[in-house]
Amino acid sequence: MKNFLNVVILIFCVCLNWCYNTEGGAEEKEGVKVDSYTIQASSLFPSSSSCVLSSKASNTKSSLRVVHLHGPCSHLRSNKDARLDHDEILRGDQARVESIRFKLSKNNSNGSVSTTKSTELPGKLGSTFGSANYIVTIGIGTPKNDVSLIFDTGSDLTWTQCKPCLGTYRCYTQNEPIFDPSSSSSYQNVPCSSPMCENGPQSCSASNCLYRVKYGDNSFTEGFLAKERFTLTNSDVLDDVYFGCGENNHGLFFRTAGILGLGRDKLSIPSQTSSTYNNIFSYCLPSSASNTGHLTFGSDGISESVKFTQVSSFPSPSNYGIDIVGISVGDTKLDITPTSFSEKGAIIDSGTVVSRLPTRIYEELRTVFKEKMSSYKATSGYEIFDTCYDFTGVDTMTIPKIAFSFGGGTVVELDVNGMLYPLSMSQVCLAFAGDDDSPAIFGNVQQKTMEIVYDVAGGRVGFAPHGCS
Incomplete structure (x- = not known):
């Protein structure tokens, strides 16, 4: 009997120790x-100023390589950006936090993008931006044009700068050539009759739906809501993706071509591709700016x-x-x-x-x-x-x-x-x-x-x- 009790006590202690470490999350x-x-x-x-590539993005069908915008893996970085500009990164970070704060104070519960059938673009104030740390490269159009976009879980609409650049500010400087919709055989403007174009029965610009996003740091993008072919990888091509073709854009986007929206609204990429990827995506942000991570759509891997x-x-x-x-x-x-x-x-x-x-x-x-x-x-x-x-x-x-x-x-x-x-x-x-x-x-x-x-x-x-x- 004594031996039996000793065994029971031992088992109890082992189980207690296992439960403690499982719930506490400690090793x-x-x-x-x-x-x-x-x-x-x-x-x-x-350990070095060179780029160290992760194998994860290349091993999964629907994965994009994630790089730090200011690190050696980024093709957008010029010689004058020889080291991380911490002042710029932290200023942008504070601007983003203030954008989130402003967005909540205005209680903009309708999302981050305004699509409208009127030539007057009211915009939705307080959408979040300000910090642009991680980017991915995707192809837009037919034939595809590779563009580098900031991926953002706080934004819904994906947009890129488009020719011709019109308006007071026109387009800001970006690293890659600006996308020209007239050269793409798969580009389509979204008509005002589309359910994606909301906010009333007013007239449109040549019957086409317009959009405007104004961020909390006073950056903005405006242009046509459109549909286009997106190429994630050579084996992963998406047709009829709604996006913003921005002809009037202003802000500190650090030579990127725009934003990849990963929010929860119907215009976000996860929502639009739910039948393909089941509204699931994942990412890993690398340990340093000298390493790469991945952004993966779907549950594979x-x-x-x-x-x-x-x-x-x-x-x-x-x-x-x-x-x-x-x-x-x-x-x-x-x-x-x-x-x-x-x-x-x-x-x-x-x-x-x-x-x-x-x-x-x-x-x-x-x-x-x-x-x-x-x-x-x-x-x-x-x-x-x-x-x-x-x-x-x-x-x-x-x-x-x-x-x-x-x-x-x-x-x-x-x-x-x-x-x-x-x-x-x-x-x-x-x-x-x-x-x-x-x-x-x-x-x-x-x-x-x-x-x-x-x-x-x-x-x-x-x-x-x-x-x-």
């Missing part, structure tokens, strides 16, 4: 819960280890709302209650760089992080960052893990590249900021190296580690 090494990363300090920076959380309600139908129910730093859980994120809500966003948290929660995260990093030399802050370290002369360092708990019991541990923003070896900063005026935002630094899966039809977002390889 286990030789029976000990690991709540920190031990890394080489030099690993925070690219999605990791079996993906963990899903339901998309929550959010005032803007374009954005993907999430429920953040917990955050831990190392072995310390932050004081988060059911009402911590209730006032502004929370979203996951491909275009916001640095995650924003309510100020009280950010300050607690910062305090705990500082306590666990007390053996390292602190240094001055930079722009929105107020917690930075000087790792000059440091070989190996130990960083506390940060994990987010989402609704439904999904726990996601951030990669070490998803916690820190390395400006230089003498200034490496905690990659979070406090903001009480905007929703909490799970930004693209925090998403690095993970496979992020958007099952739009199922109303859920998933996470899996090691998604770029």
